[in-house]
Amino acid sequence: MSVVKLHKRSVLYVALLSAMQSIPASSAVLEEVMVTAQKREQNLQDVGISVTAFSGDQMEALGFTNTTDIVSQTPSLQLYEFSPTLTVYNLRGVSQNSFGDSLEAPVAVYVDNAYVSSMGALNGQLFDTERVEVLRGPQGTLYGRNATAGLIHYISKAPTEEFEGRVSGTVGNYDLVEVEGVVSGPLSDSVLGRLAVKYTEQDGYLEWERSENANGDLQVHDDIRDAYGKNAIGVKSALQFNLTEKTDVILRVNYSKDDDVPSGAYVRSEAAPDPITGLGYYVDKNDEPFKFNADQEGAFDRELLSTTIELKHSINDSVEFMSITNYMDMDKTYIEDTEGLASGFPAAVFDTFYVDGNGQPVTVQSFFPDQPAGADLPVFVFGTDQEFQQISQEFRLSGGDEKLNWQAGLYYLDIDTDNSQTVQGLAAWWTGGPSVGFQPSSIATSTWEVETESWSVFGQFDYQLTDALMLTMGLRWTEDEKTNDFYSRYETKDGEVLLEEVDFGVVPVGPVCYSASVDTRCPGDVADKDAKYDYSDWAGKAQLDWVIDDDSLTYFAVSKGVKGGNWSTPSFPDSINIGGTDRLFHEEETLYSYEIGAKFTLADGLARFNTAVFYYDYKDYQAFSLINFVQNISNNDARVTGAEFELFLTPWEGWDFALGGSFLDSEVDGIETPTGLFIDTELPQAPEYSFNGLARYEFDFMSGSLSTQIDFNYSSEQWLEVTNAPLDKEDSYAVFNARLTYTSQNEDWKLSGWIKNLGDEEYRIYALDVAGAPQPFVNDVYASPRTYGLTATYNF
Template sequence: MRKSLLAVMLGTAAFAAFPAVAQTTVGDAAAQSDEASDGAIGDIVVTAQKRSESIQNVPLSITALSGDSLAERHIDGIASLATAVPNVNFGTYGGAARISIRGIGFDTINPGGEGRVAYHLDGVYVSRPAATFGTFFDIERVEVLRGPQGTLYGRNATGGSINVVTRKPTDEFEGYVRIGYGNYNDITSEGALGGQIASGVDFRIAFTTEDRDGYGNNVVTGREIDNAKRRGARAALSLKLGETGTFDLTGDYYRENDRNYGNHYLGQANPFITPSGFLFGGFVPSDRRDIANTFDPSNDRTFWSISGRLEMDLGGVTLRSITGYRDSEYAVRTDLDVTSAALSDFSFFEEGRQISQELQLSGDAGALKYIVGAYYFDEKIFGGSAIPLNAALVGLPDGFVQGYRVEGDVRTKAAAGFGQFDYSISDQFTATLGARYSWERHSIDDFQQFDLFRPFPPRLPNLPLYTRTDARSESAFTPKFAVEYRPRDRLMFYASASKGFKSGGYNIGDNNGGFAPEKLWAYEAGMKGTFANGRVRINTSGFYYDYRNLQVSKVVLANVLIENAASSVIYGAEAELTVVPFDGLQIEISPAWLHTKYKDFESANPANPGNPNPVRLDGNQLTQAPEISLNMAAEYSHAIGDSEFSIRGEMAFQDRIYFTPFNEKPVSRVPNTKLNAFLNYKWRHFDFALYGRNLTDKTTIANGLVSSIAVGLPITGTLDAPRTYGFQVGYRF
């Protein structure tokens, strides 16, 4: 399979290169630009470099999807982006988004953890991985930037950045409403309404809801699990400040209360150690989508935020101020031993609030484009986890005791100054120089308890084994160097070297001195070109990463430990080819190859307690890093009078993904191919849609880990959605 996919990738590159040379010359560039045929591929304007420009003029690997495209492809969350963007992988644990780009993602499962892909909502960094859910409605566009973005985006953008831009108020009265129904009794709604309140004052309000039956059942209690009950709303005001300025004020709210994110039994980690639940007469269901627990999982979360954006034209210079406040709170309860035996009760929670402020000055000065700015971030988190245990696990009388508990307050303060300068050396050459200096301070006040004697419930006062109060500071310098060469209009070659870093800090409950930041140097070269009168678009890139001081997490006893113990090498290539062979038909092919390996890395495997000595992991593949992936799609659209219909089919293949650095196949996702299909019809103000995702009903793992030795090392995790299908009806006004 790998050889055939590599052949497809090489064939794609060869096919792409031939028309570029055969059909385009420098001499006819102007005619090609000005006289593109009606079937030309549509363009999209992005703000990836914090200024508005065509995506084809941005010298980095980026994919952007408009809000209309998201709706037509039924992409209603970050998880669905994995089938639309090359070298992107997505999973979840406990409702926290595990986004990975080019093998660099989020693998810390404790509350308080931070990802390696920065997530921005309307320019405001969203620190909490769990808080990224609930932001995906009434969207103008989504931009996925691949590769470290240390200069313009700073902390935790080692893998890249996902920028979600919502629809803004307009001075014209407009809106839409969309309702849907699908299998699993999935009832959805989304809508928005906006317009002018008074001269210079515009508003927009939007909402989203979902109520869905469960994908599986708890065979012990008889209730459904992995269901959904979600509510979200957003309100925005836009004020014109004379002729030179605007101020946008936005607030949003999101709520979930369902039986989602519970652990599923995925297998036995060590063939010589039987999971404790089986030893105590417990069982697991035959269907992976079901669970067998004495209680139902629960998920309760609330997120809200408010942000303000001021933009002023100061006469050739633009001043922007972006202020954000976000409050997040969630609690998840599930089972640790994942059997029907009454042995454990696992819950974890996080309460956080963040404040951020960014100032930017940008403008043009002849051949120079520039942006300089300053950034401040302050976050407080209170989080922890609790595992009441049955004392019979350690030979004591049967009955639940207080067990394991960790809690802590974590605070992060960060400040940075940055700048990027693009200088046009000539009509064909542009050089870029950027730099960012970041400073951070992390502090923690936490404790750990392990109590096998006091009964549970109720929860009793804490008796900590240890307490910790500590603080650490760090700084990082993340420069960027790049050069662009444009031999003609709509053809660009670029090369860059850039640095990114992921914050250091503390892990609640692990009782160590904290962990240091990761740092990465990335080298990338690519090409973006449009050919054949706009009917062929080819974007390709190759990259090499030198990745140092990786933060690697693993479960030891009941603790999640984070080690600064590894370096790695990552390199690969990816391409996005779009072809319109004739009016109405568009074909998209996005192959990606990714080679990742640890080097100079030794660690003891907690799934093999019989060998406490570290084992060498040099050459092992990084987590969430499939070697080969391939996305393909074909879409045909046709207009008849005042109506239009389109039909689209998608295929997405991903190679094997490991979830631990030990590359254990039982704790991995097998290679899989998923198929999606969509039918959309528009007539005047009405929209009608049919959709189907994962049509072959593949059962794939969203995340897996080896659980605690205290319950016999079962493999636990969560699952991706099964086959889903349904219809939507919408009205635009």
């Protein structure tokens, strides 16, 4: 497979519908950029899809070290994230903002042709990557699973026929240390191998401060580590077997581990609910976005293993067979201090709140034996655990000639995810009845197992109607079967389940069981028909391409993307009982897309301009909000109108310029507010304007070359939640990055100095409106402040 090639004098960046690329100093035309956006190798300018592609060298030049870094230079792509435990991509305003571990996103992510269904597996180290392709708009025909908004495809480097290797090391502020090593080459006449390892360690940028409790005393617990650090190791291995002249097999085994990473912290601000809507607004906004208080240290642990076997066989000169088999296994644990401060509730305050069956006080010290009298008690400690396994299998036939190219295949997916979600502290305190001796609960726990089995059949063809016109038609039929076994309850410190509540009879706090069969853990439980979900639907596209001349392409596409239903994952059984279990399930969503695009190569290949205009008719969009502290997902119709452009110029030897832009206008119908009102809102992470670009100059210097580069990303104001609460509005911001790189004459080594977020811009990437709490607040997460460092690389 050919890839994007870079000349040492140019590292080119294409911001939107094209890819970054380069021009040798002696060339007057752009080199071809090859992608596999339609699962066959094509020149990017010949593909009637809105695509951004980054090669491995280009990502290195831009300083991308994490899988989410591509967001900064991909127009219409936004990020919503409070921790690596769950990553939400937003493409053209389409996303899935709930934090349930069993949910799938409408922006599908693929790694080496294999779908990654868990949003907890999307944030990780980026290394030894051949390229990344971002496809905008529904891609349901060829890629299928949940590619409603589009997809992101990470493609690892393949073993090489000649021995090669590299080592690199990085040091930076916040005690950053990063080391990477790669070796690749032949193991025998018919076997090639490749091994890459990367280790990253860094202190957190969110600083913990010891603070006073409600009594005016300093917190008594030990120091808490600064949050949002890194401690990760990743391994990529590949074996390529050239079995015959017509048959190749490549085996990839990827492993990663995040070990006790300081995480799970927020910048907390005081808030209040609007009396009419119940939506939050700031009362006293925290003016220190990189400091936090907490009485519980957050942590993140994850271990991920993925194995992919890809077999390719040429049946004859015009027909090829491909099989892609993937197995993925992930164990993940996460904990946070949700209320974002030292609780300020000394233990002594609660000494007489609870009595036993004989009317005698039950002291808090007996409830929390590790807490001394007068100690600060936690209010809202939130944790999740996930055990996740996935198996996928795709069989595909493809072929073609000068007039017709076609593909057809079968796809199977099996997902099994076991999850738990817990709340500890004062938020989980209820008094139990006689069944537990009037003991208070210490924890609210929800556990659920979601099993998904899906199969689909698909096909697509491109037919050359005339020399200038090509027709594309595609269709996929999908059958899904999902089951959910859900159990939510309050438990005492001894693990006893509260079956009744005597002090607050208005609110039932008995356990909630929700499954397709009767669950004996809940008295009087009945089977829930919605806990088993069967779904079938079609996705497809019809497109007409018009090749005006060798340098111009226009296209018109009508597409349908689909995403199946699922269940929300609340933590509190009393909140579930208030809303009713019928609210747990949400239906499938459907997106109809209408897009017109054009791609132009100008000035004898020294410039490219690409543009697209689209309209989305979104049926039953799965909108996330908090209602009575339940993670509520409702189905609401929505619309998006948008336009995108990209301009790339290489006017003089050694100079590269790029500019990309996105324009979005969105509306969502009938979002429910905490007070029961229904309002029309805008989609989250859908700024009206966003721009990104790059300027780079490279010149001869000391028998090698020196390059200077600055890139930027700008977003206008946007909403961070679909409820559009006043505290959700994020102001416009601009982020600049700078890089200076010296490369030796034979390119065997290079040294780079870099600064990210040059202007130390403060902007949020997450907000959660908790203004309905007894002590109202909002949780914010800010993107990383200014970071800088040095990277040295040696190739051999």
